[in-house]
Structure formats: C-alpha cells, structure tokens
Amino acid sequence: MNLLPRPYHVPLATPFWSGKTFRAIVRCLLSGQVIVGPDLAELKSWITQELDVQDAILCGSGSLALELALRSCDVKSGDEVVVPAFCCTSIISPILAVGAYPLLADVGDDLNLTAATVEPALSKKTRAIIVPHLFGNPAEIDSIIDLTRGRDIQVIDDAAQALGASLDGGKLGTFGDAGILSFGNEKVCSGLGGGVFVPRHQEVLERGAEFALAAADFSAALRRLSSTLIWHRWRRWSVPLHEALSDSAATDPQSLPAQYRKESMSNLNAAVASSLMKSLQDNLAARRLRVRAYQGLLGNERLILVPHRAGSACLTQVIRIIPKYPGHDPASDLIASLRGAGFEVQGSYMPIHLLAPYRQLAVRSFPRAEKMWMNLIELPCEPDVTLEHVEQIASVVKQTIRCS
Numbered sequence: 001m002n003l004l005p006r007p008y009h010v011p012l013a014t015p016f017w018s019g020k021t022f023r024a025i026v027r028c029l030l031s032g033q034v035i036v037g038p039d040l041a042e043l044k045s046w047i048t049q050e051l052d053v054q055d056a057i058l059c060g061s062g063s064l065a066l067e068l069a070l071r072s073c074d075v076k077s078g079d080e081v082v083v084p085a086f087c088c089t090s091i092i093s094p095i096l097a098v099g100a101y102p103l104l105a106d107v108g109d110d111l112n113l114t115a116a117t118v119e120p121a122l123s124k125k126t127r128a129i130i131v132p133h134l135f136g137n138p139a140e141i142d143s144i145i146d147l148t149r150g151r152d153i154q155v156i157d158d159a160a161q162a163l164g165a166s167l168d169g170g171k172l173g174t175f176g177d178a179g180i181l182s183f184g185n186e187k188v189c190s191g192l193g194g195g196v197f198v199p200r201h202q203e204v205l206e207r208g209a210e211f212a213l214a215a216a217d218f219s220a221a222l223r224r225l226s227s228t229l230i231w232h233r234w235r236r237w238s239v240p241l242h243e244a245l246s247d248s249a250a251t252d253p254q255s256l257p258a259q260y261r262k263e264s265m266s267n268l269n270a271a272v273a274s275s276l277m278k279s280l281q282d283n284l285a286a287r288r289l290r291v292r293a294y295q296g297l298l299g300n301e302r303l304i305l306v307p308h309r310a311g312s313a314c315l316t317q318v319i320r321i322i323p324k325y326p327g328h329d330p331a332s333d334l335i336a337s338l339r340g341a342g343f344e345v346q347g348s349y350m351p352i353h354l355l356a357p358y359r360q361l362a363v364r365s366f367p368r369a370e371k372m373w374m375n376l377i378e379l380p381c382e383p384d385v386t387l388e389h390v391e392q393i394a395s396v397v398k399q400t401i402r403c404s
C-alpha cells in the first residue's frame, strides 16, 4: 500500500472557484443565511439577465428542474418522453417521477439528438422530447422543434451541461417550451448543486409556480458543502489518498443515479452559483481556448475530435479513437496512460439501455451510440487546466495511440 500518493496534476472536473466563491461560503455560514437569504434573488437576476428571459424558478437540482419542466408541460402517467440513448442517466429519474415512459433515440455524429434520430422514436403517445446539449455543444434543437410543429409534443431544452452556450444568437435553455440549467458536478459552473427551470410561456410558468417545493434542508446543505470540497474542489489530493487507502475510488457505472431531493435551492448554493455566474464569460473563454488548442494539436485518421459548434460552452473535448481490429480497446489503454501521467480523465457515457437497471428500454438498437461509446474519452477543458497541461495531455494521447 502506497501511503504517499502522488496528487493529480489535473483531477477530474475541478470546480472553477475563486476567492469570491470561498468568501460567499464563509459569509453565508457566519451570517446564518444557509437556507434563506438574499443570494437567491441575486442568482435569479443573474440567470434572467444571462438568458434574457422574464422568469426562472430556482430549485434543488437540474433533475428536479427537469421534473418541474415535465409537469409544467403537462406530461403525465402513460405519456412517452423521447431522450437520447447516449446521455447521463440523471435524465431518466424525472421522467419516471411523473409516471411517464422514457423512449430512447439514437444520436448523431456529434453525440447529440438530431431531427433524423428523433423521428423514428415519435408515436401517438409522445408528449415531450428532452434535448440535452452534451459536453456544452449545441444540439440541432431548432430542427427538432420544427419536427413537432402541428403535434402536441413539448420540447424541453436541457442546457444542464451548456450554461452560457448559444445557438444562432439564442441562449441555450431558452429554446422550446421550457428549459433547464444545472449547477451540479461536472458542469460549466459546478457549484454546490442546484437547478433552474426556465418556463417559456405564461401557461408553463403558471403551472411551474404551482408546485410548492419543500425548504432546503440545513444538514443536507452542509453535507453537500463538505463532500464538494473534499471530493471535487480538493480532489487533487483526496482521490489519490483514497485510492492509496482503499485500492480503488471507482464508482460503479451500472449504479442508479442518487435520488434527487425535491426541495428549493438553498441560499448557500445560490451564493456559490452567483459567484460562478460572475466569472461565466472568463470561464467560457478559457474552455473555448482549450478546445482550440486540442484541435490544433490532435487529430488523425485514428483519432477524431468530436467537433464543437459555434457558441458551444466547451465543457470537455471528446475524442474518439478508432480501434485497429474488433475487440481492440485503445481507449482503456489511453485512460490508464493519462492517469499514470497525472491527468484524471474518464471514458464517456455507456448508452442507457446497456446499463443493467435500464435494459428494458432497449426497444430497438441505437447503432451510433452502440458503435461509438466505448471509443470515447473526455479531455479536460476547465480554466484551471493550463495550456501546458493541454500540450502534455496531447503528447500522451499521440504517443499512446501510436503504440497501441
């Protein structure tokens, strides 16, 4: 057992927090404004300004925001909701919570839903389509909205991974009938958690305002603060130490997402999120610069960079490695090499229908998601990752691909 673990140069998705964020936390703790306080109104005003919308409803998580969006769009028991087969599983629980059935659709080459992949999934029972913008990259939500014209189908713009991104001049989160944002882990603005429901019509807003959420829980807010500090903000040291002591820090990809709490956002979470909104433009500019750097350094016939469209929030840069022969798994070799070199990277999502708890959703095959997922790796783009790190990562990638 190694008791002196080497810290990561670049741990996975470290939240981009400044002194302002830590000062906001201390202020809330010392003033006793952990659950209610003025930061909730301040965050709401940052969001409505950033998205240029009339109203936004703050809540405990992006998952709860999705549930509110579905309920406000009148999605009920027995309805079908189309979602991508390639996505995080957090989008499934809100659909089940309203009694509806998640119907999977394949993704396009950019790993997002497209009108062509959504169309075969639509039926008379389809009541909504959730369109996430994975890795910050805008999906073709306009053409998906066009597909629903004349049908009683609501489109939910899931910008959980794409805060600050835009498409043809419109901010993501403001397309379709309702939108959502998240301040959870591994997001553009990773805070202490929290979600935002963005209603797009008066009717949807009125229905959303009807759902009375429980007040945030004091001890849960403090637990979330300590776990975010230990496992995310100070991950550089905590994960290597945990790995040294327990032999593994891996989480089981087959496990169900943790149940989300059905409560309002706490003032503490809003204070952290507001501090992150203040640096949003610097955050986005830094991420876009890192994506351009990867694009300049990487790419050949065996290594494809999944492109980011104009306006992307560039959450991560996904690369796809083409195996040399069936059964060849160069992505696992590369993840191990990068981790060995101090860069904690991960593969991307396993398609939802291939995960044990969701096998019953495999009503048809999803060729693109099934073909691509095993060969994907997410490279880090956080502002704390220096351009020197990007060069080192690119050099490990090139060398490993050459040898594997």
Ligand SMILES: Cc1ncc(COP(=O)(O)O)c(C=O)c1O
Binding pocket: 061, 062, 063, 064, 066, 087, 088, 090, 091, 132, 133, 158, 160, 161, 182, 183, 184, 185, 193, 194, 195, 260
């Ligand atoms: C696309 C997408 N939608 C919704 C969510 C749910 O957000 P939260 O983690 O804040 O519940 C996530 C979380 O990872 C997500 O990636």
